[in-house]
Amino acid sequence: MLVNSSFDDSHRLLRESVRRFVEQEILPCIDEWEAAEEFPRELYRKAGEAGFLGIGYPEAFGGFGGDVFHKVVFTEELMRAGSGGLAAGLGSHDIALPPINRLGSDALKEKVIPPVLRGEKIAALAITEPGGGSDVANMKTRAVREGDHYRVNGSKTFITSGARADFYTVGVRTGGEGFGGISLLMIEKGTPGFSVSKKFKKMGWRCSDTAELFFENCMVPVENLIGAENQGFAAIMGNFQSERLMLSLMANMTARMALEQSLAYVKEREAFGRPVAKFQVTRHKLADMATMLQASEALTYQVADAMNQGKSVIREVSMAKNFATDCSDKLTYDAVQLFGGMGFMQECMVERLYRDNRILSLGGGTREIMNEIISKQMGL
Template identity: 65%
Template sequence: MSDYFNDTHEQVRQTARKFIATHVLPYIDDWEEAGEFPRELYKQAGDAGILGVGFPESLGGIGEGDVFMKVAVSEELMRSTSGGLVAGLGSLDIGLPPVAKWARPEVKEAIVPPVLRGEKIAALAVTEPGGGSDVANIKTRAVRDGGHYVVNGSKTFITSGMRADHYTVAVRTGGDGHGGVSLLLIDRDMPGFSTGKKLRKMGWWASDTAELFFEDCRVPANRLIGAENAGFIAIMSNFLFERLSLSIMAYMTAEIALEAAMAWAGQREAFGRPVKGFQVTRHKLVDMATQVDVAREYTYRCAALMQAGKNPVKQVAMAKNFAVEVCEKVTREAVQIHGGMGYMRESVVERLYRDAKILSIGGGTDEIMKELIGKQMGL
């Protein structure tokens, strides 16, 4: 283990590891095929304290501001071998922080604790059918009408979209550009809100992903998160940790694929000897291990900067792009080492290979990350 983790982190890590071994691994293959996992898993994760990591104790959380506690839990959740399960179970990590930080006290106290206990589900709704990474140009409109906002528009590709109870929604309350964006907390049962059909995806099968529709949806004005027209800053703040989380998902996906490839190469024989007996295979595994190690350690360095109170926008974007590139390479090679078995649904590397692709899109595409890095470099 890395020097970045202390004894408390390791205790939390063991809790998450036991949770995955007990409540997830025996069932994950069935959940992947079913395209969802049981809602009761949120409650089980809440009871284990896993959902509360990174949130204030006053709202039922633990380890607020402890980035490496969150890293430890995230790594162990990825041992489920299902990025979809981790994304679905962890949708609160992108939907809830703005509420916990900037919502009115009575709202955060009513909403956050039940979500951390796993009794309710939270999601983030930013992406729209007309554009994904271009957050500054969202079209969903919210117009103030007395004590309410009236919301019209739609969202798509929303993780936990089908069954979330609370949605942190990016809306346009002002003029064009980022200065006109606000965040509203919208509940499933508010008049005018509906979901479309469950979306079918290339990977992340176990997460439910949906379209959301707002037709004259009336939202109480006290559900405004932060100041009106200041939502873009909150969204960008949220992105930093989301991108760090995607980096963790990437190197862990690659690490699990590497472990599976090493095990297969040791037991599978070709031409009278184990596959790892061929120099080309050994060197391939060495290259894979090197890439995973570098991706992990650089992500840890970014986490350390965040822990120190820095705002490493450039470094986290670099970490995400690098870890994702490693993930795509390593999972591809893991499938290749497995040969025909790597193409079978019963093989974990087949799932990892499919799940890898979304990581270069979610949280901002590779191309957007490069533009962001370029701006930080003064280009």
């Protein structure tokens, strides 16, 4: 595999550290957690103590600092656990905290960011609504200012870490219709009028908790406003760029693990008196899989490099997400095909990869939404 020049010794050392953490703290238990459809809250604390939750955040708040590629390394190695749900759950703060870190008041930052980076508290992002999906500009959850509080009414759905988060970065409508009337509020668990559904049962990402949130005359202090009122849409869109990069990385690692599992299996599995790897159709399938994966990784790294330089990548990150999820769709499908009946069994890694993969082209904006973004950026 070609070496990307964006990785230096600090990235290599971090990769080794995260890999050891996964091997020692996650892999021995991951099958049990998948079956239980939950990983222990204690894992947040362990990841916080190791400094992993602080990657990309200011040292003033207990962060690790680092650049985009430090986050790339962490995401890739965490995915080595073979559970997209664990990566999504443990990393839910990476879509919840950035708006607070960029736009929140000093008091709000101090209240929320340090305990989350220590793994003592859990943060979640709440944007998607029932019936709304990717149509963020038509958000219905409303927040009406009454003195020193906002009265919030509405609901959110498909929220990662929704059942057990402590802090929620919530999209609300404070103004008129369309994107110009949207704001962001930080709402704490336990606030009167705020309730959470039971965890959803999911096809994949089973050991992450996903829930629906309900707000009924929920009174939220005005100081919990993140940024300026009615300016939340831009913050949400900016947040999506990082989320889409992370989903691209998750897709590529899902595809890479499917390829690795397949390569090992076809050398051991025999059919008609010889290893499956000796059949030309198998070799060519694996060659196509490897080629598509290398192209996808190259595009994703190129986008990460541009983000690292502070460049706008609205079109490119949408392209990367679509290409990466197309790649993982194909490679997980082909891996199950190569494994045959064993690939349909839950004891087989590729079965989980196949299930976990399906959400990747839906989360952070569907494939169709990505194509709309790409075409608009092309002037169409």
